[in-house]
Amino acid sequence: MAVLEILTYPDTRLSDPALPVTDFNRSLVQLVVDLQETMLVGPGAVGIAAPQVGVAQRVAIVDVSPVLEGDRNRKPKSSRNGRLVLINPEIVERDGEVTGREGCLSVPDYTGNVLRADAIRVQASNELGESREYHCHGFESRAIQHEIDHLDGKLFLDRVMSPRELFRRKAYK
Amino acid sequence: MSNWYMVTVVGHDQPGIVAGLSRVLSEGGWGLGESSMARLGGNFTIMMMVRGEGSASDLAQVIDPVGTSMGLHVHIDRIQAELHQHPEPNVQIRVYGADRTGIVADVTGDLAGAGLTILDLNSEVSGTGDSPVYVIVIDGFVENGADALDSAVQLLNKKGLKVDVEPIDILVG
Numbered sequence: 001m002a003v004l005e006i007l008t009y010p011d012t013r014l015s016d017p018a019l020p021v022t023d024f025n026r027s028l029v030q031l032v033v034d035l036q037e038t039m040l041v042g043p044g045a046v047g048i049a050a051p052q053v054g055v056a057q058r059v060a061i062v063d064v065s066p067v068l069e070g071d072r073n074r075k076p077k078s079s080r081n082g083r084l085v086l087i088n089p090e091i092v093e094r095d096g097e098v099t100g101r102e103g104c105l106s107v108p109d110y111t112g113n114v115l116r117a118d119a120i121r122v123q124a125s126n127e128l129g130e131s132r133e134y135h136c137h138g139f140e141s142r143a144i145q146h147e148i149d150h151l152d153g154k155l156f157l158d159r160v161m162s163p164r165e166l167f168r169r170k171a172y173k
Numbered sequence: 174m175s176n177w178y179m180v181t182v183v184g185h186d187q188p189g190i191v192a193g194l195s196r197v198l199s200e201g202g203w204g205l206g207e208s209s210m211a212r213l214g215g216n217f218t219i220m221m222m223v224r225g226e227g228s229a230s231d232l233a234q235v236i237d238p239v240g241t242s243m244g245l246h247v248h249i250d251r252i253q254a255e256l257h258q259h260p261e262p263n264v265q266i267r268v269y270g271a272d273r274t275g276i277v278a279d280v281t282g283d284l285a286g287a288g289l290t291i292l293d294l295n296s297e298v299s300g301t302g303d304s305p306v307y308v309i310v311i312d313g314f315v316e317n318g319a320d321a322l323d324s325a326v327q328l329l330n331k332k333g334l335k336v337d338v339e340p341i342d343i344l345v346g
Contacts, residue, residue, distance in 0.1 A: 049346075
């Protein structure tokens with residue numbers, strides 16, 4: 001078990017597309033454990049991807065439970081699939097568009113509004129190599145798209161919208 | 174030791190203002206911090222944090238050639254500045270209604286009374302000349318979450334305004 005160092009922009013490794021996982025071995029299981037531990041140390045993080053710790057493999061974790069289970073009366077609209085281990089994830093269906101505010105462990109002190117698919121169907125393997133499919137919407141869907149972006153070498157900064165654009169969308173849509 | 178200044182520039186909008194200002198500042202050894210430009214009613218406006226070694230009059234001298242040639246009003250204030258300390262909003266409020274005097278006063282007064290701190294506000298006079306519509310989008314922080322604004326919102330709805338409050342759940346991944 002280890003808390004790994006989080007790379008922050010402008011570390012160029014964050015821009016490198018990650019490689020598909022081919023061996024579902026013990027070191028992969030260990031990576032998932034370490035990612036989980038590292039994510040929990042991050043302030044309010046609901047996901048993490050291997051490239052954020054300098055590992056160029058298509059591995060990510062998403063768990064929006066901490067946010068959805070907060071004691072607030074108004075929780076974000078979201079599906080709830082618990083902790084998702086996403087190895088070689090692929091979004092096979094997208095539906096709708098919605099804006100929401102994102103931050104990133106790898107981009108300290110900046111948040112911005114990003115347009116994402118509202119609902120997605122995602123196929124992935126778990127750390128044992130078993131195929132899984134998830135239907136997600138809202139906050140959970142956003143988290144998965146954010147993490148898959150990391151696997152493709154993208155940060156939310158690549159997608160951030162100007163406040164004025166958001167203003168017009170919110171006001172007139 | 175360098176000093177921070179807030180430079181406010183207002184004038185008739187025309188191409189090249191930001192480029193002209195930022196070029197002379199850069200060449201004069203002045204660095205930019207955060208900035209916000211908006212086009213308000215056809216007028217160019219910008220506020221820029223500017224940092225450098227000199228006095229306010231040194232800074233004014235650097236800007237003057239661009240200000241004079243483009244017909245801009247320039248105002249400079251010495252400021253205390255802190256970077257890397259952005260408070261995050263937890264609520265967005267969207268307001269619209271038939272334009273009348275006092276909408277912003279009503280909205281911000283009632284919401285401040287309910288505990289809202291405004292972090293960002295944009296407003297526009299939309300609609301048509303005969304039938305203007307006032308639109309406001311506010312990002313803010315309220316200690317006890319969006320629910321704390323409910324009674325203020327009900328009051329504003331009775332004043333003929335359409336007010337929506339939506340929690341901002343920042344995704345960190």
